[in-house]
Amino acid sequence: MTETINVSINGTTYSHEVEPRLLLIHYLREVVGLTGPHIGCETSLCGACTVELNGKAIKSCSIFAIQCDGAKILTIEGMAADGKLHKIQEAFWNEHGLQCGFCTPGMIMTTKQILDRNRNPTDQEIRHGLDGNLCRCTGYQHIVNAVRAAARAAGA
Amino acid sequence: MATTTITKTEKLVGKRIRRREDPRLITGTATYVDDIKMPGMLYAAILRSPHAAAKIRSIDISKAKALKGVHAVFVGEDTKNAGAVPCGASLPGLRVPHHNLLAIDRVYLVGHPVAVVVATDRYVARDGAELIEVDYEPEAAVADPEKALAPGAHAVHPQWADNVAFTFHQEGGDVAKAFAEADVIVKQRIVSQRLIPNSMETRGVVADWHAADRSMNLFTSTQAPHLVRSLVAQILGLEENRFRVVAPEVGGGFGAKIQTYAEEILLAWISMKLQKPVKWIESRRENFLCTIHGRGHVDFYEIAAKRDGTITGIKLKIIQDLGAYFTVLTPAIPTLSVLMMPGLYRTPNIQADIVGAFTNCTPTDAYRGAGRPEATHGIERMVDMVAAELKMDPAEIRLKNFVRNEEFPFPTATGLVYDSGDYSAPLKKAMEMAGYDQLRKEQVEARKQGKLMGIGLCAYGEICAFGPSPATPAGGWESATVKIEPSGQVTVLTGISPHGQGEETTFAQITGDELGVGIDDVLVLHGDTSLVPYGIGTFGSRSTAVGGTALYYALQDLKAKVKKFGAMLLESEDVTLANGQCTDNKTGKSVGFKEIAAAAYRAMKLPPNTEPGLLATHFWEPPNFTFPFGAHLVVTDVDRDTGNVSIRRYIAIDDCGNILNPLIVDGQVHGGVAQGIGQALWEQAVYDDNGQLVTGEFMDYTMPRAHMMPWIESGHTVTPTPVNPLGVKGVGEAGTIGASPAVVNSVVDALSPLGVKHLDMPLTPEKLWKLISAGSNA
Numbered sequence: 001m002t003e004t005i006n007v008s009i010n011g012t013t014y015s016h017e018v019e020p021r022l023l024l025i026h027y028l029r030e031v032v033g034l035t036g037p038h039i040g041c042e043t044s045l046c047g048a049c050t051v052e053l054n055g056k057a058i059k060s061c062s063i064f065a066i067q068c069d070g071a072k073i074l075t076i077e078g079m080a081a082d083g084k085l086h087k088i089q090e091a092f093w094n095e096h097g098l099q100c101g102f103c104t105p106g107m108i109m110t111t112k113q114i115l116d117r118n119r120n121p122t123d124q125e126i127r128h129g130l131d132g133n134l135c136r137c138t139g140y141q142h143i144v145n146a147v148r149a150a151a152r153a154a155g156a
Numbered sequence: 157m158a159t160t161t162i163t164k165t166e167k168l169v170g171k172r173i174r175r176r177e178d179p180r181l182i183t184g185t186a187t188y189v190d191d192i193k194m195p196g197m198l199y200a201a202i203l204r205s206p207h208a209a210a211k212i213r214s215i216d217i218s219k220a221k222a223l224k225g226v227h228a229v230f231v232g233e234d235t236k237n238a239g240a241v242p243c244g245a246s247l248p249g250l251r252v253p254h255h256n257l258l259a260i261d262r263v264y265l266v267g268h269p270v271a272v273v274v275a276t277d278r279y280v281a282r283d284g285a286e287l288i289e290v291d292y293e294p295e296a297a298v299a300d301p302e303k304a305l306a307p308g309a310h311a312v313h314p315q316w317a318d319n320v321a322f323t324f325h326q327e328g329g330d331v332a333k334a335f336a337e338a339d340v341i342v343k344q345r346i347v348s349q350r351l352i353p354n355s356m357e358t359r360g361v362v363a364d365w366h367a368a369d370r371s372m373n374l375f376t377s378t379q380a381p382h383l384v385r386s387l388v389a390q391i392l393g394l395e396e397n398r399f400r401v402v403a404p405e406v407g408g409g410f411g412a413k414i415q416t417y418a419e420e421i422l423l424a425w426i427s428m429k430l431q432k433p434v435k436w437i438e439s440r441r442e443n444f445l446c447t448i449h450g451r452g453h454v455d456f457y458e459i460a461a462k463r464d465g466t467i468t469g470i471k472l473k474i475i476q477d478l479g480a481y482f483t484v485l486t487p488a489i490p491t492l493s494v495l496m497m498p499g500l501y502r503t504p505n506i507q508a509d510i511v512g513a514f515t516n517c518t519p520t521d522a523y524r525g526a527g528r529p530e531a532t533h534g535i536e537r538m539v540d541m542v543a544a545e546l547k548m549d550p551a552e553i554r555l556k557n558f559v560r561n562e563e564f565p566f567p568t569a570t571g572l573v574y575d576s577g578d579y580s581a582p583l584k585k586a587m588e589m590a591g592y593d594q595l596r597k598e599q600v601e602a603r604k605q606g607k608l609m610g611i612g613l614c615a616y617g618e619i620c621a622f623g624p625s626p627a628t629p630a631g632g633w634e635s636a637t638v639k640i641e642p643s644g645q646v647t648v649l650t651g652i653s654p655h656g657q658g659e660e661t662t663f664a665q666i667t668g669d670e671l672g673v674g675i676d677d678v679l680v681l682h683g684d685t686s687l688v689p690y691g692i693g694t695f696g697s698r699s700t701a702v703g704g705t706a707l708y709y710a711l712q713d714l715k716a717k718v719k720k721f722g723a724m725l726l727e728s729e730d731v732t733l734a735n736g737q738c739t740d741n742k743t744g745k746s747v748g749f750k751e752i753a754a755a756a757y758r759a760m761k762l763p764p765n766t767e768p769g770l771l772a773t774h775f776w777e778p779p780n781f782t783f784p785f786g787a788h789l790v791v792t793d794v795d796r797d798t799g800n801v802s803i804r805r806y807i808a809i810d811d812c813g814n815i816l817n818p819l820i821v822d823g824q825v826h827g828g829v830a831q832g833i834g835q836a837l838w839e840q841a842v843y844d845d846n847g848q849l850v851t852g853e854f855m856d857y858t859m860p861r862a863h864m865m866p867w868i869e870s871g872h873t874v875t876p877t878p879v880n881p882l883g884v885k886g887v888g889e890a891g892t893i894g895a896s897p898a899v900v901n902s903v904v905d906a907l908s909p910l911g912v913k914h915l916d917m918p919l920t921p922e923k924l925w926k927l928i929s930a931g932s933n934a
Contacts, residue, residue, distance in 0.1 A: 040358075127862040144862065
């Protein structure tokens with residue numbers, strides 16, 4: 001049994017037949033071919049699969065693709081525009097906000113939400129905002145620096 | 157950013173240069189194993205034992221086989237001749253259990269692979285695994301290493317009457333005399349609990365067999381691709397020169413991806429059997445159960461000291477929880493603890509015993525630090541306890557016992573030779589940054605008000621840059637190949653296999669400086685056995701110290717050849733290579749790097765006794781390990797009402813020798829400290845008495861999150877090593893090794909007014925609250 005869904009992802013509209021049980025993360029990775037969002041736990045605890053759904057950061061392992069029929073989705077692949085990195089991506093690069101890079105797409109999408117909600121967050125607000133995303137490499141310090149730098153760059 | 161200009165204007169080594177590997181990672185375009193897709197690729201799912209110890213009466217795979225989309229189901233009988241999981245470590249009298257790829261007749265840990273289902277997609281493969289019916293006859297299990305060694309304990313492996321896998325004894329100096337003449341002897345049982353490495357990317361494998369030319373492509377999330385190739389090819393009886401292993405983008409390892417695992421052998425075997433590419437991606441639950449764990453020590457320490465604080469002897473008995481079987485280094489890890497048991501101190505008399513205990517648990521193996529965090533935690537706790545006994549300041553006793561600067565190279569009682577150091581410098585620097593004397597005054601005031609404020613120190617040393625080959629199971633050298641292309645651009649092939657450590661950048665810095673070219677002209681490649689001649693891999697803080705040195709020497713050879721071509725073109729005998737050109741030292745005339753490269757390949761004319769082309773390979777064998785060191789200082793406040801530990805200040809001063817890229821070194825320290833704080837305060841693999849892993853998901857296993865981490869104030873002292881020409885010692889594990897004792901010493905100091913002398917990790921709020929509430933005397 002399959003159902004048809006129509007989804008706009010990074011500005012492109014897709015129409016696919018999907019099984020009702022197909023998770024959004026598997027739909028993005030296996031069906032659409034966007035492998036930027038990663039699978040770290042499949043239980044909504046690590047945040048590596050974070051994407052933006054209708055303007056809000058969500059964990060795409062915790063929602064079915066059919067629930068996203070008609071939705072607008074932004075993934076890490078849609079962050080850079082016209083060959084130019086997004087300011088958040090630049091900030092992660094400049095501040096060494098990543099090491100193995102596996103959590104990074106989720107971290108960047110979460111950072112976008114943090115800054116969408118609060119243009120000038122304190123360190124405590126940044127850390128609170130990042131709490132749904134696990135990183136095992138960085139100890140978070142350079143990620144916090146990256147979010148702060150991205151906030152500065154957006155304000156400039 | 158592509159560039160065709162070979163230029164070089166400034167020194168690259170030592171600069172905070174942002175990483176060259178990042179653009180693909182921040183745009184989501186990097187390729188990890190699970191991103192690989194091949195035409196006709198099948199997916200494997202593994203059914204694993206829910207019991208820690210059980211006989212298998214029968215397995216019924218008929219329903220799984222009948223499921224639409226399932227191509228094959230394999231059980232232990234099918235794979236029994238395919239080989240076994242390899243162990244590379246050897247110790248006298250070691251009992252090595254034969255670990256089949258899939259269980260035969262019995263299982264001996266939760267997560268033991270029992271059957272594998274191969275299907276058209278990952279959902280169907282998992283559906284198939286659920287349809288397999290296994291009839292188990294559960295037995296009593298043993299999940300605690302001390303209980304495993306008790307008389308009458310359930311034998312994990314029925315062929316052996318008890319659970320002793322090996323014993324190990326080492327002595328240095330005259331420990332009996334030291335203890336007989338001691339003014340004070342302090343004894344303590346110290347636990348370094350089992351931890352779960354939890355790289356954010358789980359393991360995963362894609363195997364792709366081509367029967368026509370007998371070739372295998374194996375993509376696997378590993379830290380040691382050549383080691384995987386050699387072992388899996390040998391186990392399956394395949395030709396090594398037709399066996400390609402690729403470590404694509406690897407999402408963290410922390411030691412847990414050094415091993416060659418059952419799934420790497422199994423997937424290759426399946427691909428051959430089915431003549432199709434096959435993918436297996438480990439679930440997080442499987443990662444908790446089936447990828448190695450770390451630590452798992454119960455240590456019994458005795459320290460002999462003089463009244464003035466001189467430490468004269470150390471006795472240590474280690475009970476190592478090995479788990480149910482061995483992965484590549486399992487039994488060797490506690491021997492590293494023995495090597496480093498004196499820490500940074502001069503102590504000439506030591507005695508160590510290890511008992512390796514089988515348990516019905518996941519194997520332990522190298523997790524960030526691998527044996528050295530346990531040793532450092534032990535000695536640094538004990539030194540604090542001796543100081544308390546003698547009413548000395550913990551800084552004073554450390555300064556008194558440090559190996560002195562004039563004593564390097566320093567032979568230790570455990571048989572090592574410490575390379576270089578200024579051990580008091582990081583401690584003094586940390587104390588100065590913290591305002592140590594003022595903090596102690598503040599603590600007196602805080603205590604008067606009933607506040608629980610602690611100041612903790614740790615002075616750590618570690619053994620890195622593994623290592624001289626005789627001291628390793630599979631060779632400890634490293635290789636580098638450098639090619640200058642006809643365009644003048646430079647390609648580096650390294651035998652290390654970085655997965656976050658940033659060597660694509662630091663190695664480009666070294667190369668740029670040596671050849672006099674810009675960083676954008678250098679590309680560093682790694683992790684593909686068909687590209688790189690051979691390599692040992694990335695672990696044990698060895699990549700830059702050993703792999704970087706191999707690169708340095710390859711560059712010296714290549715530089716000499718470039719200069720020969722330059723001299724020929726300039727018709728000179730005395731030239732300098734710098735800033736993207738070769739210059740005649742007499743006339744000042746120069747020729748560009750690009751022209752030299754072109755001439756070396758065009759070969760219209762060759763310098764005397766010189767081949768065309770510009771390529772050099774160097775295999776470097778290190779003459780010794782390196783020994784980085786440092787000091788961490790931690791100020792904590794413990795909340796009486798909740799037992800929660802707040803880290804007010806975290807100061808980490810690390811001496812890793814020369815620093816190639818301070819940005820990357822800071823990142824390594826931060827990440828290491830996070831894992832050490834994780835161990836000190838929250839993380840623990842908990843098994844119940846039946847051998848069930850209670851902390852088997854992120855929901856139950858407390859990984860540090862952003863709000864839990866303090867701000868880390870990092871600093872450095874720089875003592876280059878004489879072991880390699882770069883003067884680098886290694887930094888990957890430093891933070892982890894320094895952090896756990898510094899935090900625990902701080903919390904014990906905070907609770908010392910309650911009579912607390914020692915606490916075992918993790919120092920959870922629950923544990924501390926109970927203690928505080930009881931008014932305690934731990």
